[in-house]
Amino acid sequence: MISVEALSIAYQSGQPVLRDVGLTVEEGEWLGLIGPNGAGKSTLLRAIAGLLPHRGAIRFHGADNGSLRRRDRARSVALVPQEPAMPGGMTVIEYVLLGRTPHLPYLGSEGAADLAQARLAMEMLDLERLARRMLSELSGGERRRVALARAICQQADILLLDEPTGALDIGQGQKALELIAHLRSRRPMTIITAMHDLTLAGQFPDRLILLAGGRVVADGAPAQVLTPEHIRAIYRASVEVVNVNGGLAVVPMRTGTR
């Protein structure tokens, strides 16, 4: 379980990014973070990953984030940034194996068990065929999968994904989320995704949090959060929310005269 209490983060200029954010995520839950650009979604993920100084508390199973050693935290929290750095000359397997870092001694090197974990992660993401490819030769969708494989290889039970569908087309984006749902069915994980696409947000996560101006505006089941009223107030957009196939779809409505 993750609990965040009274979390506040400011830029060096003093401009606040997150203000007094509180939330909890149950074990095994998939939480979607939505909100306009600059709402603080990425900042919240990076704070939970322990990468930002902050006021307030972040706890994993009751243990304070600040008191965890960097390595121990990396064993339980894996972050896939929006645009992961992909050193072009590295091979896919070399990159995936970087995920073993928190499980190795400081100056240590991987053993057979680590290699087996990397192999498993690559198998889960259907990447075996690409193992020896250079990262520079991969397509956008393949890069997403490789970054995800590194996080899986890290064997953390909390997975933080920043815009997992960013820069992907509608088909690739859908596949990326199906994949995350599939991974969760194979290995119990708590997942937090920052998401841009509200319709995908209405279909995949168990619960949504709407952030705006660094604050939590709404928190609950997708049907409670994705309402035309919220979306009008926060995004200044005029939409209809329709039920499709057990999920929600957010449909923009033209307002001017046709």
Add this chain to the structure above:
Amino acid sequence: MSSLPAASLRLHDPTRLRWGWFLFACAVLLASAVAGITVGPAGLTPGQVIGELAGGGAELSGTQRAIIWDIRLPRVVLGGLVGSLLSLAGASYQGVFRNPLADPYLLGVAAGGGLGATAVIVLWPSADSRLLPLAAFAGALAAAGLTYAVGRSVGGRSAVSLILAGVAVAAFFTALQTFVLQRNSETIRQVYSWILGRLATTGWQEVLVMVPYALVCGAGLMLHRRLLDVLSVGDAEAESLGVSSARVRTTVVVLATLATAAAVAVSGLIAFVGLVVPHTVRLLVGTSYRSLIPISAVTGGAFLILADMAARTVLSPLELPIGVITAFIGAPFFMMVLRTSRRYVT
């Protein structure tokens, strides 16, 4: 079918050194060493040299033996160590700064080491020569810190701003060095030839000075080669993998700077080795530091032995400073790297 991926992974276990390339580099190093000992006015043949080194050589005169053991071999070993350390330092700087242009010379580190060593030679002529690497280390560390601080404050993470800062720092330290020299003009000639880089030895003394530093830096950097791979995904991601990038960077910079200082203290400023060798090795074995670090160390030794051979023979019986040879190869190489790494440079 299902065993196929497993087999291909075993074949390409990325946690292992690329042994084929490593052994090839070792063979090149040995061949370079034999060539370096053979070539010169004593009229030796490779067969005689190998025979003498292996302990079974018969038909050599006492003078030839002395030439092999007391003149050529120490010089080849010294060249190998210096080349090895400079290449290790270059590869490591490129890793921690994520900068393909980084090189001990271009970062100003070598000039800092030169100033430290010059100051001791000039101001304290009676000092034990074993102290020279330490004096060079102090100067080199100051230069490295200054280059990093200036480069960051000017251009953040841009590759070129770090190198420009390094060039400025090098110019500054070289000016200080010239000042120290002018005030003590009687030693100018000695130090001048040393600034241009030289491998002239007096037997085994320089080798003995270097060996402890070479062992410490070599072992230390070898141990960090996986962490250099982790750093290649950036500081934030390295942190999220549980690694303190600041700690790794500091340790590796200190080790690489000590390696540079040890090389500068015995051989002066030899430019571009740390650029040419790791980039060439990268083209052959890939960018992972697990293979790059050890193979660069071996290849760098071979490179400098061959460069020294050229320095001794091109204008024979005159000897060119070896720094001239490496710059002659390295400067065009630098321009090539600059062109191909434009995407990092903006």
